[in-house]
Amino acid sequence: MTDAVRVRGLRKHYQGSTAVDGVDLDIAEGEIFALLGPNGAGKTTTVEILEGFRKRDAGEVRVLGEDPQRASRRWRYGIGLVLQSASDMADMTVAETVRHFARYYPDPRPADEVIDLVGLTAKAGAKVRTLSGGQRRRVDVAIGVIGRPRLLFLDEPTTGFDPEARRQFWALIRLLSAQDATTILLTTHYLDEAETLADRVGVIAAGRILAVDTPAELGGRATAEAEVSWIEDGTPRTLRTAEPTAAVRELADRLGPEIPHLAVRRPSLEDIYLDLIGSPQ
Amino acid sequence: MTASTTERPAPIERALREPSVVSLCAARAGVELRQFFRERTAVIFTFALPVVLLVLLGSIFDKQIAGSGIPASQLLVAGMIAAGIGSTCFVNLATSITSDREDGTLKRLRGVPMPPIAYFAGKIVLVLVTAAAEVAIVLAVGMAFYDLPLPADATRWATFTWILLLGVIGCALLGTAMSSVPRSVRAAAPIVNLPFLILQFVSGIFIVPLTTLPAPLQQIGALFPLKWMAQGFRSVFLPDSAAAMEPAGAWEHGRIALVLGAWCLGGVILCLTTFRWQGRKDG
Ligand SMILES: Nc1ncnc2c1ncn2[C@@H]1O[C@H](COP(=O)(O)OP(=O)(O)OP(=O)(O)O)[C@@H](O)[C@H]1O
Ligand SMILES: [Mg+2]
Numbered sequence: 175m176t177d178a179v180r181v182r183g184l185r186k187h188y189q190g191s192t193a194v195d196g197v198d199l200d201i202a203e204g205e206i207f208a209l210l211g212p213n214g215a216g217k218t219t220t221v222e223i224l225e226g227f228r229k230r231d232a233g234e235v236r237v238l239g240e241d242p243q244r245a246s247r248r249w250r251y252g253i254g255l256v257l258q259s260a261s262d263m264a265d266m267t268v269a270e271t272v273r274h275f276a277r278y279y280p281d282p283r284p285a286d287e288v289i290d291l292v293g294l295t296a297k298a299g300a301k302v303r304t305l306s307g308g309q310r311r312r313v314d315v316a317i318g319v320i321g322r323p324r325l326l327f328l329d330e331p332t333t334g335f336d337p338e339a340r341r342q343f344w345a346l347i348r349l350l351s352a353q354d355a356t357t358i359l360l361t362t363h364y365l366d367e368a369e370t371l372a373d374r375v376g377v378i379a380a381g382r383i384l385a386v387d388t389p390a391e392l393g394g395r396a397t398a399e400a401e402v403s404w405i406e407d408g409t410p411r412t413l414r415t416a417e418p419t420a421a422v423r424e425l426a427d428r429l430g431p432e433i434p435h436l437a438v439r440r441p442s443l444e445d446i447y448l449d450l451i452g453s454p455q
Numbered sequence: 456m457t458a459s460t461t462e463r464p465a466p467i468e469r470a471l472r473e474p475s476v477v478s479l480c481a482a483r484a485g486v487e488l489r490q491f492f493r494e495r496t497a498v499i500f501t502f503a504l505p506v507v508l509l510v511l512l513g514s515i516f517d518k519q520i521a522g523s524g525i526p527a528s529q530l531l532v533a534g535m536i537a538a539g540i541g542s543t544c545f546v547n548l549a550t551s552i553t554s555d556r557e558d559g560t561l562k563r564l565r566g567v568p569m570p571p572i573a574y575f576a577g578k579i580v581l582v583l584v585t586a587a588a589e590v591a592i593v594l595a596v597g598m599a600f601y602d603l604p605l606p607a608d609a610t611r612w613a614t615f616t617w618i619l620l621l622g623v624i625g626c627a628l629l630g631t632a633m634s635s636v637p638r639s640v641r642a643a644a645p646i647v648n649l650p651f652l653i654l655q656f657v658s659g660i661f662i663v664p665l666t667t668l669p670a671p672l673q674q675i676g677a678l679f680p681l682k683w684m685a686q687g688f689r690s691v692f693l694p695d696s697a698a699a700m701e702p703a704g705a706w707e708h709g710r711i712a713l714v715l716g717a718w719c720l721g722g723v724i725l726c727l728t729t730f731r732w733q734g735r736k737d738g
Pocket of ligand 2: 329
């Protein structure tokens with residue numbers, strides 16, 4: 175399997191400060207990869223270097239086999255983008271906007287279909303400036319997928335989405351992945367989003383990749399200690415153990431057929447993430 | 456290649472329907488025109504400005520210019536055509552490109568497979584359409600209120616055409632270069648308008664004839680295209696006897712072509728060296 179994205183030793187400085195500090199990254203074709211990290215971690219900088227918007231200071235970058243800094247117009251046929259912020263096309267309608275961007279690609283998806291996929295059919299005739307923040311964002315997503323990209327970059331695509339819109343977006347991403355085997359690189363601050371969508375997640379902080387793994391395995395999550403909690407003699411008790419089943423069996427023997435307020439909790443992706451970035455919980 | 460990559464629909468291989476550069480230029484022109492004309496108030500004010508100025512100035516300079524028999528208002532009309540081109544091509548274009556840079560238009564276009572020429576083609580069409588409309592409106596007002604005679608002979612129309620074209624191209628190139636100066640759209644209006652206002656003043660747009668201005672101001676005006684465009688349009692619409700009111704006492708067509716041509720060339724160089732697709736904050 176070839177890699178859609180291959181990054182080695184990527185570095186980027188802004189007057190004095192280092193935004194990306196030696197990032198290595200491989201994303202396989204057809205993979206959904208989520209990049210997580212606190213504000214200012216270097217996610218947007220990394221993604222925009224891969225998209226060909228920013229120049230790197232050091233390192234090796236291959237995206238769909240080309241160096242984005244020197245890529246051709248044809249290379250762009252294979253790339254879809256959802257940038258972190260945009261407010262263009264304000265006086266055009268949703269349908270006009272999506273149709274306009276369809277014109278740049280040799281084999282675009284039908285505009286109406288894409289508008290429907292992002293749930294904007296009812297707003298197709300509305301001017302973009304009249305849309306709510308989340309609806310505006312969906313226009314960006316529509317533009318990102320209109321050209322049937324082989325590789326789709328999404329920088330915080332669901333910021334401002336209501337829960338239903340987010341589910342709809344997830345369904346769209348799964349559809350693109352299943353139907354066209356689109357490779358997807360997304361950044362997000364929503365750990366549930368990363369967990370439900372991503373084949374692998376990468377955690378970045380202060381410009382360095384701290385861990386890359388599947389959401390289930392990240393930071394030793396699969397083998398991490400579970401937390402067993404219950405109430406005994408009227409006081410809450412908790413126990414961290416690598417063998418929660420044994421602990422529960424022992425408790426059941428001791429406290430009778432039903433253990434009061436029993437809960438067994440595996441560390442969530444959020445626990446692991448906060449642990450990795452060294453945040454006090 | 457592995458099996459998993461070959462079974463995917465490969466848009467690059469289906470390059471049969473690759474969009475042509477011409478069709479993308481047309482697509483951009485469509486967007487530019489629609490966006491401009493949908494901003495109703497901006498449209499009205501853009502086209503009303505020279506008309507209002509003309510009417511106001513026409514009520515101040517309402518006499519014939521001494522010893523020439525030519526109404527001062529007709530000099531104003533010719534100058535206002537030049538100023539109208541300056542405002543649509545220089546001021547409006549500079550602010551619209553600054554705004555494209557700020558609202559993400561340029562970045563978005565950079566990220567889609569658009570040949571850069573398509574963006575500029577869209578702007579050229581916008582500028583040509585708005586400049587033509589502006590010129591037509593000023594001419595109509597001049598004919599209706601100030602008895603401006605339309606030239607009957609082809610030579611004058613030919614002069615009109617080349618001055619119009621060189622003026623539009625030069626102003627548009629300078630507007631494009633100017634768009635890189637303001638840091639934001641809010642800064643753009645004052646930054647672009649102030650030099651344009653000064654230029655109109657020293658180019659004899661507001662005060663006619665030009666020779667009534669102090670000589671140093673005239674010399675500053677003579678460095679820039681606006682003065683030469685105004686002079687050129689006077690040569691089109693006024694009788695040849697009016698040439699006596701020009702600083703050099705002649706229409707100086709050769710010099711007009713030279714100055715405007717030089718500004719076009721300089722404008723190209725300025726644009727090529729200063730144009731930025733991204734805002735300063737985009738790293
Ligand atoms: N154009 C720029 N000029 C100077 N510094 C910049 C620029 N862009 C980003 N930075 C700095 O680089 C660092 C990384 O920024 P970046 O935008 O990549 O973070 P991020 O991970 O995308 O954050 P967020 O989650 O808030 O979007 C930050 O410290 C930021 O201040
Ligand atoms: Mg970011």
